[in-house]
Amino acid sequence: MAVRDPATNAFYRTVWRWHFYAGLFVMPFILVLSLTGAVFLFKPQLDRWQERSFQNLPGAGAATPSAQRNAALAAFPGSRFDSYRLPAETGDAPVVHIGLASGTMRDVYVSPQGKVLGSIDPETRISALASRIHGTLLAGKTGSWIVETAGSWAIVMVLTGLYLWWPRGRGAAGVVWPRWQRGALWRDLHAVTGFWVSGLALVLLVTALPWAGVWGEGFKLARAELGWVKGKQDWKTGGEHAEHDHAAMLRVMAAPNAPGLDAIVAKAATENLPAPVLVKPPAETMVWTVKSDTQNRPQRVTITYDAATGNELSRSGQADKHIIDRAVAYGIAWHEGALFGWANQLIGLLTALMLVGLAASSFVLWRRRKPDGVLGAPPLPKTPARIGGVVAIVLILAAMLPMLALSLVVILLVELLVLRRIPVLARWLGLRATTS
Numbered sequence: 001m002a003v004r005d006p007a008t009n010a011f012y013r014t015v016w017r018w019h020f021y022a023g024l025f026v027m028p029f030i031l032v033l034s035l036t037g038a039v040f041l042f043k044p045q046l047d048r049w050q051e052r053s054f055q056n057l058p059g060a061g062a063a064t065p066s067a068q069r070n071a072a073l074a075a076f077p078g079s080r081f082d083s084y085r086l087p088a089e090t091g092d093a094p095v096v097h098i099g100l101a102s103g104t105m106r107d108v109y110v111s112p113q114g115k116v117l118g119s120i121d122p123e124t125r126i127s128a129l130a131s132r133i134h135g136t137l138l139a140g141k142t143g144s145w146i147v148e149t150a151g152s153w154a155i156v157m158v159l160t161g162l163y164l165w166w167p168r169g170r171g172a173a174g175v176v177w178p179r180w181q182r183g184a185l186w187r188d189l190h191a192v193t194g195f196w197v198s199g200l201a202l203v204l205l206v207t208a209l210p211w212a213g214v215w216g217e218g219f220k221l222a223r224a225e226l227g228w229v230k231g232k233q234d235w236k237t238g239g240e241h242a243e244h245d246h247a248a249m250l251r252v253m254a255a256p257n258a259p260g261l262d263a264i265v266a267k268a269a270t271e272n273l274p275a276p277v278l279v280k281p282p283a284e285t286m287v288w289t290v291k292s293d294t295q296n297r298p299q300r301v302t303i304t305y306d307a308a309t310g311n312e313l314s315r316s317g318q319a320d321k322h323i324i325d326r327a328v329a330y331g332i333a334w335h336e337g338a339l340f341g342w343a344n345q346l347i348g349l350l351t352a353l354m355l356v357g358l359a360a361s362s363f364v365l366w367r368r369r370k371p372d373g374v375l376g377a378p379p380l381p382k383t384p385a386r387i388g389g390v391v392a393i394v395l396i397l398a399a400m401l402p403m404l405a406l407s408l409v410v411i412l413l414v415e416l417l418v419l420r421r422i423p424v425l426a427r428w429l430g431l432r433a434t435t436s
Contacts, residue, residue: 010385012164016378017430019160022153024366024375027359029150034359036134037204038352041337041345043127043295050125054093054109054117063114065094065265065279072096072108075116079106081281084261086268088275093117097278135211144213144237145403151205151212152404155397158201161194186368190361197354204351207331210235214402228322234297235332263310264288274299282307295338297329377430 039046048055063071065084073079078101085095085107093109100106108119122128136143167175175195178188209215216237223233264279267290271277274294282288288305301317318326330339337345370376398405419425426432 010381010383011387011390013378013381014385014387015160015163015390017380019157019164020377022157022160023362026150026154026157027362029147030154030355031359032137033134033147033150034352034355036130038349039130040127040134041348041352043131043336044338046126048088050120051092051109055089056091057093057111059091059112062112064262066261067114068094068110068112069096069261071110071114071116072098075108075119076100076106083281084265084279086265086275086277086279097122141213148212148214149403149407151208152397152401153407155202155205155401156394156404158194158198158205159393161191162198165191165195186361186364190358190365193354193358193361197351197358200347200351201355203331204335204348207335210328210332211237212403213237218402223322223324228324234300234321234325234329260288260307260310264290264305267305267310267312268303271301271303273301287313295333295336297333297338298326300329374428375430380430380432 069081069084073081073096076098079098082097082099082105085097087094093111096108096110098106098108105122106119107122109117111117123132132138135147137146139146165175173179174184174188174191176192178185178192210219216235220233220237222228261279261281268277268279271290273290273292274296276293278289278291278293280289280291285304286307288307288310290303290305292299292301294300298318301315303315304313305311306313318329321329333339334344335348337348366376394408398408415431419429420431
């Protein structure tokens with residue numbers, strides 16, 4: 001029996017339509033997330049660059065950490081002490097993180113000798129702005145839900161794209177590398193780039209889920225109900241990172257400026273923890289906390305000390321976490337480009353650039369194929385395709401991705417109840433079957 005051309009195959013065409021519509025929705029977000037993600041990959045370098053005025057300082061005649069803290073508080077009347085950040089390198093100014101009377105936070109840079117050199121609103125850092133756009137589109141919870149929905153559909157886009165790419169007996173040209181010839185170049189650039197970036201993109205999409213507003217909250221609940229909890233969750237949901245937990249900051253700010261900072265900073269300095277290292281004063285639990293806040297989360301260590309005696313009370317690191325939390329820590333570190341230094345950052349940057357290229361080639365292909373007066377979706381086959389297996393896969397994905405499930409229901413209802421009932425819209429969107 002003759003094998004039908006895949007381009008005219010009803011099943012192939014149906015998958016192609018799913019890929020088209022998923023891409024149409026996802027690609028604008030892919031551009032934003034790729035560009036902001038590429039910036040955030042270099043957070044350590046960007047943060048040091050923004051702090052360049054507070055580096056290479058003389059260390060002679062250094063004041064005590066408590067004197068440095070008091071100088072920072074005096075420079076901002078009514079402020080409260082949140083944490084003390086040890087210098088990452090010799091000659092760096094220590095940073096006193098304070099809460100202002102207005103309720104906002106401020107990083108105050110104090111010279112080793114106790115002179116206030118300047119301050120930065122942590123929310124104005126380049127990396128912080130990139131993070132907020134990347135996680136919430138600067139739209140709070142609503143933005144986080146939109147990003148999560150786009151990420152869920154991006155998974156559908158990648159999987160359908162891999163099906164369309166599948167060689168089906170073709171050679172390597174146009175499959176593993178593009179054919180540099182007119183008429184096939186843009187199609188090949190799109191397909192081949194999609195193939196090479198698909199694995200990396202799926203890893204990024206999956207490792208982003210613990211941060212997502214809906215998925216992350218569900219995971220947080222399951223983590224507690226199933227007994228996975230071993231200590232505080234080391235990541236935030238809804239697009240914000242742990243260092244921006246303002247509620248926790250305000251609770252700490254309510255604590256008194258208890259004595260002992262000098263002794264705890266001295267202990268922290270001997271631990272040689274990965275930078276940045278924060279010393280937080282006693283709050284509700286009346287313990288001092290020393291924490292490595294490195295982006296390479298598997299290397300993070302938290303040590304607590306008794307506020308009265310200064311004795312060590314606890315020490316926790318990656319090995320003390322539940323295996324699920326350990327896996328999440330590795331995933332987030334990879335996502336942020338921190339797991340193995342420059343190589344991880346460059347792989348992340350390459351992934352972002354390939355995704356941008358994928359978006360550009362998809363736009364060119366769409367404009368070239370789009371007939372006048374219609375959206376340009378692949379034609380709907382006259383005979384409905386047998387897609388039972390695909391439906392099963394989609395249902396499994398929907399069960400794992402709540403925003404995908406919700407958006408699918410909304411899309412189906414809108415299509416059946418509105419779009420198909422308006423002939424002009426149905427024709428423009430390509431919802432009417434072709435005669436072929």
